[in-house]
Each structure stands twice: as C-alpha cells, then as structure tokens.
Amino acid sequence: MLKQYCQEKGKIVDHALAAFVPSENVYPPKIFEAMRYSLFAGGKRLRPILLMAAADSIGGKGSDYLNVACGLEMIHTYSLIHDDLPAMDDDDYRRGKLTSHKVFGEGMAILAGDGLLTAAFTVMLAQPGVQADVLIKVIGEISNAAGALGMIGGQVIDLSSEGEKIDIDTLSYMHQAKTGALFQAAVRAGAQLAGGAEWQIASLTEYAKQYGLAFQITDDILDVTGTQEKIGKPVGSDVKNHKATYVTLYSLGKAQDMANQAVTNALQALKQFGQEADVLRELVRALLTRDN
Amino acid sequence: MLKQYCQEKGKIVDHALAAFVPSENVYPPKIFEAMRYSLFAGGKRLRPILLMAAADSIGGKGSDYLNVACGLEMIHTYSLIHDDLPAMDDDDYRRGKLTSHKVFGEGMAILAGDGLLTAAFTVMLAQPGVQADVLIKVIGEISNAAGALGMIGGQVIDLSSEGEKIDIDTLSYMHQAKTGALFQAAVRAGAQLAGGAEWQIASLTEYAKQYGLAFQITDDILDVTGTQEKIGKPVGSDVKNHKATYVTLYSLGKAQDMANQAVTNALQALKQFGQEADVLRELVRALLTRDN
Numbered sequence: 001m002l003k004q005y006c007q008e009k010g011k012i013v014d015h016a017l018a019a020f021v022p023s024e025n026v027y028p029p030k031i032f033e034a035m036r037y038s039l040f041a042g043g044k045r046l047r048p049i050l051l052m053a054a055a056d057s058i059g060g061k062g063s064d065y066l067n068v069a070c071g072l073e074m075i076h077t078y079s080l081i082h083d084d085l086p087a088m089d090d091d092d093y094r095r096g097k098l099t100s101h102k103v104f105g106e107g108m109a110i111l112a113g114d115g116l117l118t119a120a121f122t123v124m125l126a127q128p129g130v131q132a133d134v135l136i137k138v139i140g141e142i143s144n145a146a147g148a149l150g151m152i153g154g155q156v157i158d159l160s161s162e163g164e165k166i167d168i169d170t171l172s173y174m175h176q177a178k179t180g181a182l183f184q185a186a187v188r189a190g191a192q193l194a195g196g197a198e199w200q201i202a203s204l205t206e207y208a209k210q211y212g213l214a215f216q217i218t219d220d221i222l223d224v225t226g227t228q229e230k231i232g233k234p235v236g237s238d239v240k241n242h243k244a245t246y247v248t249l250y251s252l253g254k255a256q257d258m259a260n261q262a263v264t265n266a267l268q269a270l271k272q273f274g275q276e277a278d279v280l281r282e283l284v285r286a287l288l289t290r291d292n
Numbered sequence: 293m294l295k296q297y298c299q300e301k302g303k304i305v306d307h308a309l310a311a312f313v314p315s316e317n318v319y320p321p322k323i324f325e326a327m328r329y330s331l332f333a334g335g336k337r338l339r340p341i342l343l344m345a346a347a348d349s350i351g352g353k354g355s356d357y358l359n360v361a362c363g364l365e366m367i368h369t370y371s372l373i374h375d376d377l378p379a380m381d382d383d384d385y386r387r388g389k390l391t392s393h394k395v396f397g398e399g400m401a402i403l404a405g406d407g408l409l410t411a412a413f414t415v416m417l418a419q420p421g422v423q424a425d426v427l428i429k430v431i432g433e434i435s436n437a438a439g440a441l442g443m444i445g446g447q448v449i450d451l452s453s454e455g456e457k458i459d460i461d462t463l464s465y466m467h468q469a470k471t472g473a474l475f476q477a478a479v480r481a482g483a484q485l486a487g488g489a490e491w492q493i494a495s496l497t498e499y500a501k502q503y504g505l506a507f508q509i510t511d512d513i514l515d516v517t518g519t520q521e522k523i524g525k526p527v528g529s530d531v532k533n534h535k536a537t538y539v540t541l542y543s544l545g546k547a548q549d550m551a552n553q554a555v556t557n558a559l560q561a562l563k564q565f566g567q568e569a570d571v572l573r574e575l576v577r578a579l580l581t582r583d584n
Contacts, residue, residue: 027465031440031448082406087398106379107451110402114374115440117406121413122439125432132424140417147414148323148407156323159399173319 002282006049009063013048013073014040016066020123021074021116034104034112035119038077042095047072047182050211050283051190054204057270057277060194067127068138068193071120072186075146078116079155081109088159117146130193138189145185154178166244172213180212187211203269207280210266214287217259220245222290224252230292263288294574298341301355305340305365306332308358312415313366313408326396326404327411330369334387339364339474342503342575343482346496349562349569352486356421360430360485363416364478367438370408371447373401380451409438422485430481437477446470458536464505472504479503495561499572502558506579509551512537514582516544522584555580 017039026032048069052062062069084091084099085106092102101109124139144150154177157170166174187208191201222231223238224247238245246255266284270277309331318324340361344354354361376383376391377398384394393401416431436442446469449462458466479500483493514523515530516539530537538547558576562569 028445028448030452031445035440082402085402087402108448110374110377110379111444111448114409115444117409118435118439118444122432122435125428125435132428136417136424136427140414143410143414143417147410148327149318152403152407152410153320153323156320156400156403159403160322
C-alpha cells in the first residue's frame, strides 16, 4: 500500500513540478534547464509526500496542497545543488547522476539553486484554496525551517566541522537543523493547511521529530550496510571522511536500537489517529528496512 | 530634502535589519556574522527607500512596511554576495570592502547568500498591519522579480555573455531583469501595501520602469566618468572587460541623452501626483548627478 501511495503521489508531484518550472517559452532557457535537471534527477518526493500524508491523516485531501508540497521539494533540491558545490561537499555524483555544477558549471549551479529557492516561494504563495492568513503562517514556518536557524544552519555546522571531532549534541543539533526541520515543516504544513486541531498538529509535530531522527540514524547505518548501487555513493564514505555519525559515535548495534526507538515513538505519537494515518505509520516503519 | 529623507529612512532600515538578523543568541553564530557583514557593508538602502517613498507618495506611511522593505534589501544583498563569487564575477572588493567569500570563504559566502534570501521571506511574511491577501500578492510579485524570470535571469545572461558581443535588446532585457525588476517590485510593493488605487499603481509602475532604466544608463556612464574612490571599483572596468554597456553600444553623449529622457518620462508618470511624490521626483532626478 505504501509503495502504491508513494508512486501515485510522486506522479502528481512530478506533473505539478513540471508545470511550475516549465521548459517552454521561458527566457533565459538555460537556467530553467538547470533547475529542471536537478528537480527531475530521481528524488523520492519525501517532503511533498509527508505533507500530503499528514493532511490525509486528519481527514484532509493532501493533493489539494500541491503548491506548498512542490515548494518543499524545490527547497530540498536547491539545498542539494548548493551542498554538492566544490566549495561545499564537492560531489561529482548524486543518485548516480552528475551533479549540477559538473553539467552546467559552477556559476550556473549556484544560480539554479538560487532560482529554485526563489521559485519555491513564488509557487507556495500561489497556493489556491487556502485562507490567506493560514498560508502566510505555513510558508513562514517553512522559511524558518529552511533558513539559518534550520537547514542552512545545519549545513554551516556540517561545513565547519569537516575533519573535526564533534560531540553527540552537536551532531544531533546538526541533523535536526539540516534535515529534521524541513521534515517537521512539511508535516506541520499538511496538518495546518488541512485545518487540523491543536492536539492533532502537536501529535503530528512529535511524529515528525521522531521521523527525522529515525531518518538520520538509518541514513548513517546505510553508509555502513548499504550497497553503492542503491545509495548512489561509495559505502563507508562517512567513515573515510572522518565524519561523525550515529554509527561512528555509538556503534552499529546501538544505532539500530536508537532507530527502532525513534520509530516506536513516532507510532506512539499517532496513537489517537485512525486508519487515515496508516500511510504515516508505514512511512516511518519503512525507514527500518530502507536500502536507499 | 532628499538627503535628509534618505538619511532618516536609512537609519530606520538599518535599525530594523539589525533586529531582523540578530547577532546575539543565535546559533551557529558564524552564519549570522557573515549575513550581517554584507548587510552592513555600506548599502544605500535604495530599494527600501523606493518602497517607502512610493507608499508616502499616495498618502501612506512608508515606515509602516519595514518588514517588506528590509526583505528587499536582504534579497539585494544576497544577490551581491553570490554575484561576487569566484564562479561568477570573481570580485575581491565591493564598495571598498572585501567581499564575503574573501572574508568567510566561498562555502560560507554561498550559505550567507542563501540565508539572506531565505530570511527575506521569513521577515516579509511577518509584516504586521497588512491584509493577508494583499501581503501574499506583494511578496509573490517580489519573488517573481527576484527569480529566474527576473533578477536571477538577468545574472544568467550577464554570466553567459561575458566576453561576448550582445545586442542592445539583450542588454536592455538583461538590465531590466537584473536590476529593474526589483526596483519595480519595490515601488509596486509600497503602492499596494499603502492601498493605492489602480491608476496610482499603474503610474508608479511606469515611474519605476523609467527609474530603473535611468539607473542603469547612469551606472554605465559612471564607469567612464566616475572616480575609483567614489564608485568603489576601477574606472573603465566595463570597457576593459569588453562588457556591453549603454556607453560602449552607443556613445557617452547618446547615453546621457537617453538618461535624461528616462528621467523626464519618470517625472511625467508622476504628473497627477501631489507634493507627496516629491521624494520620488528627487530620487530619479538625483540619478543624473550621481557620483556612486
């Protein structure tokens, strides 16, 4: 059921993204080409799907909020383009495809990222069918999650701690900021756009926190147990790069225990939700068996 | 009078910017330091001032819209940081100060730009005292002006035409996109936030178009007639870099005529406005005698 849901919603998101970032009748065409290259480079559309599943979980209709959902994907994609730049992680490949700066050059890659970040707001602000004050609140939260106190701040810590030893508090702050904050904004956006009650929004926020934690720990585990073919980068690259991870700071076994606990906590946060929340439950359970 | 207005409004903007991008109790501190370094590197606050003067010109109170005004300055500042990067214009100095990547490194400069762009939206979305639907429309216009069809698109053309001959149509499109679009968004934002009537918004839009044109032509003239001390970069650098400008494509005399005409047109657009629009009139007239 989860696979079907993700495929179905993924298609809807792809279709909407293609319309939001068109390739025809645009000038200058190169920048749109670069923006689309990364947007359609095999992303799993996890943030849009989390938004939609959160809206569904309280009886809303997730696909009514495609503008905000796609905005989240555009923000995520811009962050990958900039993270891959030579001045940052200097990665030539992502998901087995050449990174933006390898294809379009560094200057254009920076601009493609800037373009996607800016367009994300254009697209989100054009979200139809939502009360204007609710929309402002939701996009405000997303901008906060994506900013210097959130995703960008996490990348700053990542960048400045390369090759240095960081402690577990810094590591967990970094991940919460770099990845967790946008997951949380996605889930909260779905809940708020669909008109969730306070208790529902609070429960979904807790779910999202635990989801983010489980996502990051299993990401670190995959770096050790995954295959290059599936994860799209050399196995053990974190260890090789002396990167602090949940596995290197604890152990593989302990990291697996922690991931299990986070999933249990996420499910617990949904205990008052009916079967409408089954997709969210499956999404977090799936992290324990992910291979990419 | 203009000088006093600009000094007074500049101070208000500086004060608000310092509050919107704080230096205390923020984590990680480095990114905020980098964002503030460029925000307070001697900018003339032209876009916030245009917004405020436009609101004033129709009987509003420009300083009521500091969030949106500061958002414009943050967007402008991020664009300068990214334009100066080695992969773009590769400039070591701006306004006589070291550029962001020379002080903080390339990775941090990219992130400081990203942080300012993102924070611009956080700050604008928090604008108090404005109807939510009006605010959404205004910020949507600003995001469009800043995006791939506006400012970023202009930079793409600039980047890809370096050392190449471009015709006058491409040049004027490039400038309109790179600089004009955000000027226009600033003026329109002030008009719309202050509740301007359709005819007022239309007149101010025309004013802004002519202002942008006059700004760019006089910028090209300054490259030839200015002093390094005042313009903060070597005189004649456009000619040296084989950059197409209004002066190189026409002549100095013809460019001066064109600047005069644009200023006349801008004043003409304000002909039905009272003395409340005097600041806007002085702002555009001042372009003809600018020395930086």
